[in-house]
Amino acid sequence: MGSGHYIWAIFFFASLCSASLANNAKINFREKEKKVLDQILGAGKYDARIRPSGINGTENAPTLVYVNMFLRSISKIDDYKMEYSVQLTFREQWTDERLKFDDIQGRLKYLTLTEANRVWMPDLFFSNEKEGHFHNIIMPNVYIRIFPNGSVLYSIRISLTLACPMNLKLYPLDRQICSLRMASYGWTTNDLVFLWKEGDPVQVVKNLHLPRFTLEKFLxxxxxxxxxxGEYSCLKVDLLFKREFSYYLIQIYIPCCMLVIVSWVSFWLDQGAVPARVSLGVTTLLTMATQTSGINASLPPVSYTKAIDVWTGVCLTFVFGALLEFALVNYASRSDIHKENLKKKRRDLEQASLDAASDLLDTDSNATFAMPLVRHPGDPMALEKLRQCEVHMQPPKRPNCCKTWLSKFPTRSKRIDVISRITFPLVFALFNLVYWSTYLFREEEDE
Incomplete structure (x- = not known):
């Protein structure tokens, strides 16, 4: 038992010694990192104002900076201001041979800095930026890694609002290309050249969600x-966005179709229901005008015609045409009443003249008249018989189905309503056929 306790005591003492040596090694290792930083970045040893040499230490060759980025999110794409907001992790990598150090047999993989002003930095800026800021919560989201061969990696998280000129001719069936441009501000291509990092220079977060757009691809x-x-080096990323059409179909196209169809209800109302038809036409017209103004309020005032302008303009024309149709029906109805009154007066006069003639025949019933055996050419009865013979000799005309159908409606006002019930839906259906085939095919051609 005594010897066993002795062995365990020796083993425990050896473990404590090894742990103490490991801690001393770590402490010495961190001290070594400090010595390396003081050695390569000490006072009078490194000047951050001087750019690194070119490839293989060539003094006259430009410094090559390799760029890559990770798109974290795209928060909004504003059609009115023609801009979009993006949050990304931006990385630059270059070689500065002045920063080479001993890696202690591979144990020191890289040195980490959080102060960008300690080393030389490329003067890159975003040329189409409107607003931008760094992220400083909880600490500044930036780091610099210095590798033993002198390679420097700079990484930072930033949020940007960038300009995106848009062509809205096909809105809302359009695709937009928004660019992210990066260039050197002061160094020309003789001194500094930006290059995309080989092998997936741009990464995009999975399940990127945009409310009204879909990111199809990027170049x-x-x-x-x-x-x-002089000439300045520049990089760009083109983001191709496709607008989600389902939102506009539910919010714009279907309500406009419903308003147009509601305006056609006026054709089925009685001609005498003037208040109902007028109020229906005016209400649908004002609603359609309000819908159009609401759509245009969310878009910039451009000088060309958009696809949505064609749609709303034609729908507004159909609603206005339904209101004008009632005005025409009302005018035709009053004209029909006026003609009916004239016919009634004419019938009354004819009836009065017939009554007077019959009275005259009754009074002269005793008189006898000799009827001539041969009638003169100007005799009215002979002319009537001749006219009847000519009618029987003419070939029979083919019946016109449209005229036969319209003859069922004796008044012009009723005929206008019946024709409108068929004409308006047919013309609107034809417009839909032309509209969707034109803009959908044009969208495919633009791809």
């Missing part, structure tokens, strides 16, 4: 610009 490209002061 990376170069956009170097030449000015009076």
């Amino acid at each position: 990376t490209d170069y956009c170097n610009s030449k000015t009076n002061t």
Whole structure:
């Protein structure tokens, strides 16, 4: 038993010694990191104002900076202001041979800094930026890693509001391309060149949710610009957004169709129901005008005609046409009444003349008249018989189905209502066919 306790005591003492040595090694390791930082960034040893040398330490070659980014979210795409907001993690990587250090046989993988002003930084800026800010909660979301071979990795999280010029001719059946442009502000391509990092330079968060758009794809490209002061390196990302049409179908297209169909109810009301038909036409017209103004309030005042303008304009025309149709029916109804009154007066006069003639025949019943055996050419009865013969000799005309059907409605006002019941829906259906085929095919061509 005594020897066993002795062995366990030796084992416990050895464990304590090894833990103490490990802690001392860690402490010495952290001290080594401090010495390395003081060695490469100490006073008089490194000047952050001087750019690094080019490839393989060439002094005259430009510094190459490789860029990649991670799109965290796209919060909004504003049609009226023509801008969009994005939050991203932005990374730059370049080589500065002045920052090489000993990695202690692979144990020191990299050094981490949180102060960007300690080393040289590229003067990159976002050329189409409107607003932007860094994230400082809880600590500034930025770090710099220095690797043993002198490679520097700079990473920062930023939020930007960027300009996005839009073409709204196909709105809301459109696709928009919004760009993210990055360029050097002061260094020309002779001194600094930005390059996309090879192999997936842009990453997008999974399940990216946008309320009214879908991110279809993105493309990376170069956009170097030449000015009076030289040529500057530039990178860009083109984000292709497709507008979600279901929202506009429910909020705009279906309500407009319903308003147009409600305006057609006036054709089925009685011609004498003037208050009902007028109030129905005016109400639908005002509602359609309010709908149109609400749509235009959310869009910028552009100088060209949009697809939604064509739709709302035609729907407003149909509603206004239904109101004008009642005005025409009302005028035709009064004209029919006036003609009916004239016919009634004419019938009354004819009846009065017939009554007078019969009275005259009764008074002269004793008189005898010799009827001529041969009638003169100007005899009215002979002319009537001749006219009847000509009618029987003419070939029979084919019956016109439209005229036969319209003859069932004796008044012009009723005929106008009946024709409108058929014409308005047919023309509106034809317009829908032309509208959707035109803009949907044009959308496919633009792809």
